[in-house]
Amino acid sequence: CRRLWKNCERHLSTSRQMVVLAYLIVMLKRY
Numbered sequence: 001c002r003r004l005w006k007n008c009e010r011h012l013s014t015s016r017q018m019v020v021l022a023y024l025i026v027m028l029k030r031y
Helices: 001-028
Strands: none
Touching: none
8 A cells, every 4th residue: 555655646746747738838839
């Protein structure tokens, strides 16, 4: 269970990074 939680945490952090990256790309394309 502990390992699963850690894995989920890492997945959340990576997905958040992807969201930030996509946001930056959209901002760059807009200007």
